[in-house]
Amino acid sequence: MVSVVILGAGNVATHLFKAFSNTNQAVVIQWYNRNLNALKSYKTSVEITDDLSQLKEADLYILAVSDDAIKPLSSLLPFENRLVAHTSGSVSLYDIDKKHKRGVFYPLQSFSKSADINFADVPVCIEALKSDDYHVLKNLAIAIGSPTKKVNSDQRKVLHLAAVFVNNFTNQLYRIAHEITESEGAEFDVLKPLILETAKKVQDLSPYMAQTGPAKRNDKKTLRKHLKLLKDPHHKDIYNLLTSSIQRTHGRKKL
Amino acid sequence: MVSVVILGAGNVATHLFKAFSNTNQAVVIQWYNRNLNALKSYKTSVEITDDLSQLKEADLYILAVSDDAIKPLSSLLPFENRLVAHTSGSVSLYDIDKKHKRGVFYPLQSFSKSADINFADVPVCIEALKSDDYHVLKNLAIAIGSPTKKVNSDQRKVLHLAAVFVNNFTNQLYRIAHEITESEGAEFDVLKPLILETAKKVQDLSPYMAQTGPAKRNDKKTLRKHLKLLKDPHHKDIYNLLTSSIQRTHGRKKL
Numbered sequence: 001m002v003s004v005v006i007l008g009a010g011n012v013a014t015h016l017f018k019a020f021s022n023t024n025q026a027v028v029i030q031w032y033n034r035n036l037n038a039l040k041s042y043k044t045s046v047e048i049t050d051d052l053s054q055l056k057e058a059d060l061y062i063l064a065v066s067d068d069a070i071k072p073l074s075s076l077l078p079f080e081n082r083l084v085a086h087t088s089g090s091v092s093l094y095d096i097d098k099k100h101k102r103g104v105f106y107p108l109q110s111f112s113k114s115a116d117i118n119f120a121d122v123p124v125c126i127e128a129l130k131s132d133d134y135h136v137l138k139n140l141a142i143a144i145g146s147p148t149k150k151v152n153s154d155q156r157k158v159l160h161l162a163a164v165f166v167n168n169f170t171n172q173l174y175r176i177a178h179e180i181t182e183s184e185g186a187e188f189d190v191l192k193p194l195i196l197e198t199a200k201k202v203q204d205l206s207p208y209m210a211q212t213g214p215a216k217r218n219d220k221k222t223l224r225k226h227l228k229l230l231k232d233p234h235h236k237d238i239y240n241l242l243t244s245s246i247q248r249t250h251g252r253k254k255l
Numbered sequence: 256m257v258s259v260v261i262l263g264a265g266n267v268a269t270h271l272f273k274a275f276s277n278t279n280q281a282v283v284i285q286w287y288n289r290n291l292n293a294l295k296s297y298k299t300s301v302e303i304t305d306d307l308s309q310l311k312e313a314d315l316y317i318l319a320v321s322d323d324a325i326k327p328l329s330s331l332l333p334f335e336n337r338l339v340a341h342t343s344g345s346v347s348l349y350d351i352d353k354k355h356k357r358g359v360f361y362p363l364q365s366f367s368k369s370a371d372i373n374f375a376d377v378p379v380c381i382e383a384l385k386s387d388d389y390h391v392l393k394n395l396a397i398a399i400g401s402p403t404k405k406v407n408s409d410q411r412k413v414l415h416l417a418a419v420f421v422n423n424f425t426n427q428l429y430r431i432a433h434e435i436t437e438s439e440g441a442e443f444d445v446l447k448p449l450i451l452e453t454a455k456k457v458q459d460l461s462p463y464m465a466q467t468g469p470a471k472r473n474d475k476k477t478l479r480k481h482l483k484l485l486k487d488p489h490h491k492d493i494y495n496l497l498t499s500s501i502q503r504t505h506g507r508k509k510l
Contacts (some may be wrong), residue, residue: 061304067477090477109449110456110467121448135397161481162432166446167453168468169426169497175462175504177417186410191421192458193376194364198422203364203375203447207430211268212365213423222322222345226416234500242424245489 003058005030009038011111013064025143072093089160103128119144125151215246258313260285264293265384266366268319280398285311326350346416358383375398470501
């Protein structure tokens with residue numbers, strides 16, 4: 001049983017609080033936030049505080065706060081030599097004040113406020129300087145049902161960057177598809193099974209092997225038709241750039 | 256019961272043959288291909304031919320051939336006034352020779368040779384000039400369990416273009432994520448749950464509502480960190496272009 005204090009009240013903090021509350025291998029003994037209002041609805045299930053001097057002793061302090069707040073908040077903690085882990089993809093382990101035992105507990109998933117999350121679908125990337133600390137973090141991840149991955153700071157930063165490509169940028173391609181279809185009175189809904197199948201395909205196959213389409217085939221007639229259909233010059237730019245990216249990957253000539 | 260002759264031996268033709276064979280509301284009475292070798296393994300389950308003059312009378316002829324072959328093949332068919340439909344996303348209905356009753360039966364999905372396909376996940380976009388023909392095509396799609404959509408040629412072309420964004424381009428973003436992670440010894444596998452979640456999220460939520468991340472937040476510090484991490488100038492170009500696309504969509508200033 002590991003005792004945890006959570007600091008922060010955003011999506012990650014809230015989802016972690018719920019996950020920790022659902023396992024008997026962890027107990028959240030306190031939840032801190034600078035603004036206590038954000039925690040009010042939880043005050044019957046956990047002790048809440050906005051006062052760092054009132055923080056209880058715990059096995060682990062999780063800093064689920066914005067990237068910029070990690071360093072200053074870790075310095076302000078009125079104790080030392082306890083395990084303090086942040087949850088950020090892009091902040092160094094060494095941004096945590098060196099008076100602490102330092103760790104990272106980075107859940108690699110897209111968290112929304114509303115949607116429930118199944119932590120079996122959330123790989124937790126773990127980093128720590130000492131083996132004991134690593135195992136505290138790893139066991140906690142296992143307790144909430146997450147796959148775990150030992151990841152150093154460089155690897156974590158690169159995973160965070162890659163996550164922007166497969167999540168934010170991919171979602172923007174969905175958005176553009178939405179704009180294109182609606183502009184002709186076609187329905188974006190018709191594309192939803194294809195969106196899902198595209199994501200499913202690379203669960204077993206490499207993206208390299210999964211690629212198909214006019215860019216890979218260098219089907220110039222279709223490429224020309226598509227560019228003619230695109231009215232927004234920014235959409236044309238994206239079409240051209242991603243087409244030539246595919247052709248570079250698959251050894252075709254540029255568009 | 257609708258009798259069908261399939262023309263062509265590619266992925267779409269093969270998957271349609273299997274789907275039609277699994278319903279008692281359709282029967283494939285003949286399968287044509289220019290090169291008979293490609294059909295040899297099916298000769299015990301269906302009559303195969305490479306001779307257009309031997310084509311039997313059927314309710315429907317499906318031209319599941321390459322885009323460029325649709326027009327000439329439809330002219331070569333030695334009959335008239337029968338229903339002939341192609342399966343292409345980007346070819347006009349009017350490319351089919353006007354001596355026929357013309358239709359389009361476009362399954363909007365990514366077909367691989369190997370993977371089995373569930374036609375419940377394949378919306379079929381249907382176009383026809385006459386109501387009777389439309390219903391033949393629609394009932395056939397329903398018979399194989401597909402959702403159907405009445406789509407005119409302009410809408411179909413735009414859906415085909417949008418499919419390139421959500422399938423080929425998205426897959427290329429997965430590929431870049433693969434390159435980035437492997438270059439640092441991180442594992443692409445860790446991203447797979449996020450890839451799936453990103454696709455699932457827009458099944459219920461619009462891509463606009465689903466967007467998150469540093470570009471949308473205009474989190475300049477993270478954007479700078481990411482650009483610094485990217486070594487390949489082409490990856491940087493894609494990062495910049497899709498970041499500014501997100502910021503245009505969400506009313507942020509350009510990078």
